Amino acid sequence: MKLGILVNEGPFTHQASDTAYQFTKAALEKGHEIVRVFFYHDGVNNSNKQADPPSDDRNLVTLWSELGQEHGVELVVCVAAAMRRGINDDLLAAGFKISGLGQLVEAGIIGDRLVTFGD
Amino acid sequence: MEDWEEDEFDGPVKKFMYVNRKAPYGTVYALEGLEVVLITAAFDQDVSLVFIDDGVFQIKKDQETSGVNMKNFSPTYRALEGYEVEKVYAEKESLEARGLSEEDLVIPVEILSAAEISELMDTQDMIVSF
Numbered sequence: 001m002k003l004g005i006l007v008n009e010g011p012f013t014h015q016a017s018d019t020a021y022q023f024t025k026a027a028l029e030k031g032h033e034i035v036r037v038f039f040y041h042d043g044v045n046n047s048n049k050q051a052d053p054p055s056d057d058r059n060l061v062t063l064w065s066e067l068g069q070e071h072g073v074e075l076v077v078c079v080a081a082a083m084r085r086g087i088n089d090d091l092l093a094a095g096f097k098i099s100g101l102g103q104l105v106e107a108g109i110i111g112d113r114l115v116t117f118g119d
Numbered sequence: 120m121e122d123w124e125e126d127e128f129d130g131p132v133k134k135f136m137y138v139n140r141k142a143p144y145g146t147v148y149a150l151e152g153l154e155v156v157l158i159t160a161a162f163d164q165d166v167s168l169v170f171i172d173d174g175v176f177q178i179k180k181d182q183e184t185s186g187v188n189m190k191n192f193s194p195t196y197r198a199l200e201g202y203e204v205e206k207v208y209a210e211k212e213s214l215e216a217r218g219l220s221e222e223d224l225v226i227p228v229e230i231l232s233a234a235e236i237s238e239l240m241d242t243q244d245m246i247v248s249f
Contacts, residue, residue, distance in 0.1 A: 006247070008148075041151055081151060101158045108245045109130050109164070116247055119148075 003027055004107030005037040008118025010045035011060035012053065017046050020117035021063055028071050036074040036107040037064070039096075041118065044082045047075070049093035061093050068095030076103045133244040135159050136167040139174035140248060144189050149177050152249025153195055160202035167206040167243070168199070169236060170228070175213045178224045196226045210236055 005024055009016035024034055039046050051061040068075040075096045077087060082098055089098060108114045137156050143149045160166050170178060177193070184191040199207065209228045214220060221230060231239070240246055
């Protein structure tokens with residue numbers, strides 16, 4: 001199945017990004033195709049490479065970054081939501097890119113399902 | 120960054136339903152959600168918009184937001200018509216519970232019961248809740 005993933009919450013306040021990450025990883029392991037992971041609202045903060053949680057905590061920015069690079073999954077951060085929150089190309093972790101909301105709509109059109117993580 | 124607006128998207132048309140459940144201020148979901156609706160329409164998709172729960176406050180007339188230092192973005196909902204978003208619904212039960220009726224709203228909507236909205240949801244390809 002071709003899946004689009006929408007992440008609407010930041011990496012540490014809310015569980016949404018953790019769950020989205022685990023879901024995406026599991027879907028890839030099961031042989032599904034991830035059309036794109038799109039980060040919106042505070043979800044854009046998942047791309048900030050300056051995130052530096054304590055060493056005994058998971059670092060979701062790194063986890064997403066590695067997953068994206070290992071599996072060639074597109075990790076797209078919404079430009080308007082990113083600008084509002086001070087995220088720009090200089091802050092992006094490897095594997096992320098900034099683009100428009102059209103990328104979210106396109107993921108919905110191309111994919112069989114769009115799975116949303118957030119409230 | 121890519122200029123998606125300049126790209127002609129030549130793909131299939133899907134039925135996208137956006138479900139607005141949250142009050143317009145207090146969280147950013149309503150404001151940023153509306154952006155998604157307008158862009159989906161720009162992609163010539165079949166867009167429906169539903170207001171449920173506190174989401175019905177998003178389209179309440181006469182919003183006065185200067186006291187909370189927020190931009191009143193309710194006039195933007197009037198742009199939906201220009202984007203040919205004509206399938207706009209509000210849930211009857213949510214309006215009634217908040218003492219609102221059709222004339223309190225900033226745009227014309229079709230008022231449906233929760234059961235009718237549920238049926239409408241069954242016909243969609245995509246449901247995204249903001």
